[in-house]
Amino acid sequence: MGLDISYYSKIKRIGDADGETEYADGHTPIYVNPDFLAQADGLSDGAYTYADGDGFRAGGYGGYNAWRQWLAKQAGYRDIDAFDGAVAxxxxxxxxxxxxxxxGVIGAETSKRLAADFAAFADKVAGEPSYIAKFHEWKRAFEVASNGGAVVFH
Known part of the structure; x- marks a missing residue:
């Protein structure tokens, strides 16, 4: 088990998430995690079309969380496992x-913000080469999703 990431540009909602929408090439389901509504940027559960899409494996859950811990430290966070909301x-x-x-899903506006963060840190990250490679996969995902799209976690 692990985390897979899909990312899309120019998404458009075409149906409900009620199982009645047929998914074909160029269609994807999107699920909004109710614990992270702000990052969804107003998207709702349902079927969506998209102009461009791709994806990658973020890793097993443990590996992804280790990478996310590394990313947080690149930005100067103390420790995400002790995240206490004191971060600006x-x-x-x-x-x-x-x-x-x-x-869950991260919408276009949040993707724009994250794309800018990844661009700002692209020449600064250091450490495990596999983490740096994963950094660039995430960077690409948020760049694409910034164009009216979304990054989908599944």
């Missing part, structure tokens, strides 16, 4: 660091 709301990567490790 505009801190780099906060909408990703403080997000589900299993399911």
């Amino acid at each position: 709301p505009d801190s780099p990567f906060l909408p990703l660091v403080n997000f589900s490790d299993c399911e």
